[in-house]
Amino acid sequence: MDAKMLDGKVAIITGASYGMGRTMAELFAEEGAKVVITARGKEKLDEVVKGINEKGGQAVGVVADTCSTEDTKRVFETALKEFGDVDILINNAGIGEQKLIDETDDDWMLYVMNTNLGGPMRYIREALKIFLPKNDGVIINISSVNGTRPFCGATYTSTKGALNTLTKNVAMRLIDTNIRCNAVAPGATITPAHLANKAGEQPGGAEMLKYSGHFVYFPGPECEAIDQAYACLYLASKMGKAVKGQVIQVCNGAFL
Numbered sequence: 001m002d003a004k005m006l007d008g009k010v011a012i013i014t015g016a017s018y019g020m021g022r023t024m025a026e027l028f029a030e031e032g033a034k035v036v037i038t039a040r041g042k043e044k045l046d047e048v049v050k051g052i053n054e055k056g057g058q059a060v061g062v063v064a065d066t067c068s069t070e071d072t073k074r075v076f077e078t079a080l081k082e083f084g085d086v087d088i089l090i091n092n093a094g095i096g097e098q099k100l101i102d103e104t105d106d107d108w109m110l111y112v113m114n115t116n117l118g119g120p121m122r123y124i125r126e127a128l129k130i131f132l133p134k135n136d137g138v139i140i141n142i143s144s145v146n147g148t149r150p151f152c153g154a155t156y157t158s159t160k161g162a163l164n165t166l167t168k169n170v171a172m173r174l175i176d177t178n179i180r181c182n183a184v185a186p187g188a189t190i191t192p193a194h195l196a197n198k199a200g201e202q203p204g205g206a207e208m209l210k211y212s213g214h215f216v217y218f219p220g221p222e223c224e225a226i227d228q229a230y231a232c233l234y235l236a237s238k239m240g241k242a243v244k245g246q247v248i249q250v251c252n253g254a255f256l
Contacts, residue, residue: 004032005237010083012036012075014066014123015093017044019191020142023225024090024232029057031233033088036079038064038071058083066093066119067111076126088236089127091120092142096193097153099204108203109155116159117166124170124181131179138236139181141167142228143247145255147185151212152197153204160185164247171245180244184231187251189223223252 011028015021017039025037029052037059039045045061052059060082064071079086094116099108120141131137147164150157167183174181188194193202200206231250234240249255 007032009033009087010085011088012079013090014038017041017048020225020228021092022048024229027229034058034083036060038062038075040065067114072122072126086130088138090140091123093119097156097203098208099153100208101154104154112155113159117162135178137179140232140235141183143183143185145185145187145251149255168245182235182243183247185247185249186228187223187254191225221252
């Protein structure tokens with residue numbers, strides 16, 4: 001049997017019921033990791049868990065909202081109960097949106113911020129309770145090219161810029177440990193969320209795209225979800241052992 005890159009590892013992946021998160025969970029399971037996946041919707045989550053387990057992998061699903069501190073703790077408790085440890089955290093859950101700043105009210109702003117930035121902060125805080133005592137672990141935040149080229153909604157882009165900064169801040173705090181924190185910043189990637197965005201179906205519609213079109217260049221093909229999953233696999237495996245505090249952009253050169 002060929003050695004697998006994540007044999008013996010336990011990974012928590014948020015927002016894994018579809019799109020990039022699902023692909024990450026499936027790839028990590030194929031590479032030998034036991035995966036604990038979260039989403040707010042039970043039906044799609046159960047479908048992913050069933051698919052992984054039927055292929056010989058090991059997966060457990062937890063219905064959880066990243067805005068909830070109690071849910072976050074329950075996810076880690078489940079991982080420890082089912083698999084005995086946590087080695088890898090991927091903060092993938094997030095909300096995409098296209099609301100102009102002048103159409104962004106406080107409730108929406110706080111909701112997106114709480115999900116896209118507050119969620120990763122909660123999960124990192126909880127993960128470090130496990131990682132620090134054993135001086136080992138991997139944290140991967142899923143950011144966006146919007147973190148440096150903010151062409152989507154005002155709140156979304158702000159949270160991705162903040163997530164890049166958080167990634168570096170956490171890496172600095174952990175610089176004298178064997179715990180690594182990095183981010184993957186996807187460009188246009190074929191997922192249900194991206195297709196909805198192109199169709200003007202995300203909150204805010206397509207109005208912002210009329211402005212951002214002046215600043216966005218799409219010379220190459222869109223990425224596939226597996227492209228982002230491969231980047232995460234690199235960071236989570238021993239191949240990425242010397243990479244800390246980096247934001248790796250995976251965009252087919254569309255946002256150089």
